[in-house]
Amino acid sequence: MADSTGRPAVGIVSDDVLQRHRLQEAVSRFGLSASFSGAPDRLEGYPEIPSADIWLVTLEDEADHPDLLEFLLESTEAPVLFGVASAPKPGTTDYFRWERRLQDKLEKNLGALEQLDSVDSITELERGESTEAPTLSQWVTPAEAGQPAQDIWILGASLGGPAAVKSFLDHLPAGLPVGFIYAQHIDGNFTEVLTRVLGRHAHYKLRHAAVGNKVNNGDVVLLPVEHEWYINDDGSLARKDTPWPGPYGPSIDQVLLNVGDHYGARCNAILFSGMGNDGAIAAPLLKAHGSRVWVQDSASCGNSSMPDSVAATGCTSFIGTPEQLAKELVKTIEESCLLKRRQQRDSA
Known part of the structure; x- marks a missing residue:
């Protein structure tokens, strides 16, 4: 019934x-x-x-x-x-x-319980208005495109995630010294649509994960749903022949563990809208590396179960709307750049 x-x-x-x-x-x-x-x-x-x-x-x-x-x-x-x-x-x-x-x-x-975004809900984003992204702060030296990113942010999402992640990316200025790895629960048949829609207005374009490639500044690497991916010792992307653990791919918990194992404290995560609790087991382990773990706030989520579960672990240091999360990332990078300049000046 x-x-x-x-x-x-x-x-x-x-x-x-x-x-x-x-x-x-x-x-x-x-x-x-x-x-x-x-x-x-x-x-x-x-x-x-x-x-x-x-x-x-x-x-x-x-x-x-x-x-x-x-x-x-x-x-x-x-x-x-x-x-x-x-x-x-x-x-x-x-x-x-x-x-x-x-x-x-x-x-x-x-049968399957987790609802996934349909192709109609994703293409609906194409009809949204363009967002004018902010300009890069004078305190941040524009990142050199095509160079491996030193800092990685994992973007994890499920139901309602494409709209949230698109809004987040659209509110970032170009040139930030950061790369993104995007783990989205989605039907594998929709990945091309997702790639086109999310890259329409943002400075940060989605790229499909490819064996041997590294995550460069400005990249948003979309992980496939069929097989598990990890980071090699040299920082390149690698694929296993086995599927992701758990009922849905990519497993956000496994992405956090696999990427965190290589980057340590230079790997951070933002958990966006989604059903279930994927990410809640690994997020505290990521924080133990010294990483930042942020989540989308409940009111702005299509479904808040996933970010709420991560927040319930007590490991999150910031909660906000996609736009607020973007502003907080820019602020965090600015503060890091200013600290490096101060340290360089003091040691001179």
């Missing part, structure tokens, strides 16, 4: 109020609604149980409710996941791993 949006409905049964609450929050992150959330006794008191496409059952002691499983199996034709593991404390790595396992179980029964 899908809800009014056409998304599957979930029934939640637990004798622990906290676990019911955490399960309900988790399924809502996947874009699902709970048609029932209550204790076993309450469910068994219904003359006819509520409709649901799947039932999730977690109990402190199954022996306290010996007839529950039989009652559910007799009362519904929907799958019943009995013995769902208890949810750990939200915001922890264990929680996000638990949430991923739950997502995997749900998708095995319901």
